[in-house]
Amino acid sequence: MIEDLAEIRRHKEEAMNMPLKRRMEKLGHFNSCKFPECECRSYRPFPKQPPGPPTQQPELHLDEMCKHCNHSIHNHVHHLQKLPEEEQRKLLSIAIDAEHIYTCVRNERDPDSKDLYQILLRAMRNRLSLRHREYKFDDFFDSPPFEKPSLRKAMNNIIITRFGHLSRGESKVWREAANWILHLINKWVPETPRTRAKRTLAEKGDNDDAQCKQNYKLAYQRWLLFCHVPHFCDSLKAHNLVDIFGQRFMQQIFYVVRRQLTDKLESGELGVEIQPAEKRKEIIAHMLKLIPIFDVELHAFTSVCWDPDFGSHREQASTEKGGPSSRSRKRTSTSEKVTSKRGVAGEKRTGCDMKPPFLKRRHLEGDIDAELVRKTNDELDHVYGPALDEIAPGDVPRQEERQGVIQLHMVGNTVSPPTDEQTLEYLIALKQVFSYQLPKMPKEYITRLIFDTKHRTLALVKNKRVIGGICFRPFPMQGFTEIVFCAVMGDEQVKGYGTYLMNNLKDYNMKHNIYYFLTYADEFAIGYFRKQGFSQDIAFPRHRFAGYIKDYEGAILMGCPLDPRIAYSQSSDIIRRQKLLVAALIAKQQRKPKSFPGLTCFKEGVRFTPPEQIPGVAETGWKLPPAVAQQTHQDHLLRQILTSMRNYTPAKCFVEPVDEAYAPGYYDHIKFPMDFSTMSQRLKNKFYTHQRLFFADMIRIFENCRIFNEPDSEFVRYANVSQRQFLAKWKELGFAVPDCSVINE
Incomplete structure (x- = not known):
């Protein structure tokens, strides 16, 4: 890939200053001969001087012959001579860019990048031969922007929802930090698809499916064509990564981006000096805080920051006649509403100024101080008694997991490399479990899906015997996973294995940036799925799953959103600790002295009042005999x-x-x-x-x-x-x- 941009610009300036005949010769290299029945595709001159450094450019005549077809150069370029000089210069600029792209095709080793350069070179040839008036890439890559909202717009929405309540000075610092993050992302060079596949296999021990690989390859080639190549081919319009890509592409690359950005910021590097030094430190500190916030919003399905209509209604309301003044609008902006497309199917919900799920709620009277909660939580780590990191008594599967009685295995059939023998044994055992526990399902259908390369199964093995599992198919680009089969052997049911499987499957999908489950449940499975958080109210956009998942007659479609803040496989421990924290806070509150108003009923002539009617008696824990x-x-x-x-x-x-x-x-x-x-x-x-x-x-x-x-x-x-x-x-x-x-x- 050509890196010396200054050399490229100098070369192009020299070409622009060449005589007209020399410019025509360069354009002739990309135009076929127009002589009747001639099949020559480009002009090639006869060598006029021995190899070596040229001493002086020989004079060119338009009647000189092409060494391929023996026709004059005039037959290659006569249709270009009629064009205005401005158009000729534009074509000459494209011709020089085509030479650079041809160099890239010869030198590039990455096959995906090479494919892109070949497509671009073909488009440039069509443009130079006047077949197309503009570049045509829609058949391959569509036109930017590819996602709405863009990363820049979404980052602005995050600043509004998260920090819009702060003072002008504080919110300005956050905006500067956000702009620096966007600047660094914009300069970031994504991995090639091959490099990404190798890294994924090395880090996760698992390959992405074919669809996921294809989607990343398309996004990478779009970045290469619209963001990177225009830096040294100015005949192409340059775009910023943060302006043409959005949530889906960022979910694919942010794992690496976050790690590299964090390392760079922690070392104090920004690429550009900011003065004074105190300002630089403040910006870097805010950037380090903003990156995890952006990560949460990026993977949160319920985040309104990725709504394409974010803020549109507020802007419309502010321009209406008779609206509030700019000063009053600033005060009342948090109460204005805008329609969001991420509501319940069939209706829209207000989203822009509705409080997002991760915003801090307003403090109410009687709320416990956050510092007290933090201190009490820390004190739980130093209490005497059973260790808090021990598994909850009722969580049998996790106890057996720690003892080595049960194991989880993620298995699936593959074509290349061939599936190993142990995995095949698990798949066959899973087919038998599903066939026995789901008698209404045809065995051939179960076998076909379990051994399908696009499906995977989380297998539960107890004492070297498969006792249950969940078969599923992920759709990474659509943002959901379809639960196909879920079953546990009858003699192992009512022990918590079903919940154990589902919780681990939720964690597995969140690691792969999938935050929604969909499934069709029959009348016998509805109760189980409801306990796992599934609901018949599908908040997932229908156009993103319609035609993808399998529909079953007599079954009900159910969905379950996944919250990236929850470690589902540790949920029993989390709930246990929450109970202990609440009990400790109650005990602290009860130890505080509290006074109540005296009794006034005796002034009214009452001689006796029941004890339970005395203020504060019930709060002491007193109860009637x-x-x-x-x-x-x-x-x-x-x-x-x-x-x-x-x-x-x-x-x-x-x-x-x-x-x-x-x-x-x-x-x-x-x-x-x-x-x-x-x-x-x-x-x-x-x-x-x-x-x-x-x-x-x-x-x-x-x-x-x-x-x-x-x-x-x-x-x-x-x-x-x-x-x-x-x-x-x-x-x-x-x-x-x-x-x-x-x-x-």
Whole structure:
């Protein structure tokens, strides 16, 4: 590859100052002969002087012959002589660039770069022969920009969402740090596809699939054509990497970019001097903090910073007539909204000024100080008792993993190199597990997918026997993985192996920059997938998976987003530590003295107040004695029954005591009268120490009615209906019906 740009520019300036006939000769090298039936593709002159350093350029005549076809140079360039001089100079510039590209084709050893140079050389020849008025690359590489938003726009969005609330001076420093990161990324030279494949195999022990390799090759050649080559071929329009590429390309290269940027910054290198030295140190410190933030946003599917419509609605609102002044807009910008395309399928959600998932939330009254949380968390590392790094008691699979009882193996069929014998044994065993546990799936279909080179399987081996696994197919460029089969042998189920497999699969996919799972689950698998975080509300854009995943009749599509901040395989330990942290914080809060206002009820004439109503008593952990608590619960249920009966229409005549003016002699015949009002008073006075007393009073109301009135009277019918209603309610609340001879159902 040509590196001496100054030499290239000098060569081009000399060519531009050549006489017209010499310029025509150079253009003739890239134009075929126009003589009828001549197949000569380019003009080649006869040698006029012996090899060696030229002493003087010989004079050129347009009637000189081509050594290939014996036709004059005029037959090669006569169609160019009619063009304006400006167009001729433009073609001459392209011709000189084509010579440099031809040198690159001869010297380049990387096959992918060489392919690109050959495509470019062919396009330059077509342009010089006037077949095309402009360069045509759409058939191979499309036109930039290739992704929206670009890296520059996304970085600006990150600064707005993360640091927009800071003062003007602080946010300016963050913007400068972001611009320096973009500058360094823009100057970065990506690995060739071959180099990247070798590094991936050496570091991860695993090759990317063919689709992933092809996607990176395309992105690399686009960078070479639109970003790198224009530096020494100025006939091509130059673009910046950060302006034409976006999230997908950055996810492929950021692993290496981050490592190299961090090493360079930690050594204090920027490539450009910044004065004064304090300013330089401040910029580098902010860059080192911003790089991991950018990494999180880069791989977070829920990040609004990669929304192409970020900020469009806010700009529109600020230009409307009658809108707030620039000063008020600055204050109210956080409440304005914009539509995002990353909402739930079928609807849009507001995204720009909605608080992203990684932003700090506003502190509320009663929040525990962050410094206290940090100190308490550090203290947990020094407490006496079981070590916190020990595996949680209920996590059986991880205990067995540490003991060497179970192992996980990522297996898949390959064509080149051939699959080893151990992997084939695992694949055959997995086929048997899936066939046995998924009887509705055809065995031929299971076999075809397991041995397909695009599918991989996470196998769970216990005591050298495969007991389960998850077969999946990753789609790196679409940003998701399809779960195809998931099963554990029946005698090994309900031990946590299914969760163990899924958690490790989540971690594996996040290492490969995939942050969403999709699967079709039948009625028997829905419960399992819900426990693993799957949902029927698919937040993943449909156009990115439609036509890629396999559809099953009678199954339900479910999805699961992956959070890059969570280590799923360590989730049980994380939850355990969180519980200990919460308990420690509660203990610290309880040790703090706290005062409550005094009682004011005695000023109102109250002589007694229940202990549970005293402010602060419940917070001390005091509880009612079991017997009192049970009685309180019973009174609540009895009051519920009594209220229901008072509202029951046929029982309205039993609400108040019987008026003797309407029923003469009633109290002569009825020795123990009863009504709902009297029962309410007794309930309030804690008379019903046992449920049987309440039951007896209620039945007495209906029995008194039957004793005093004629059997076929309207009041007796009301009593019978009301008693049946009472007994139904009594049984509904779980009370047993006493063995009582007066009950007349």
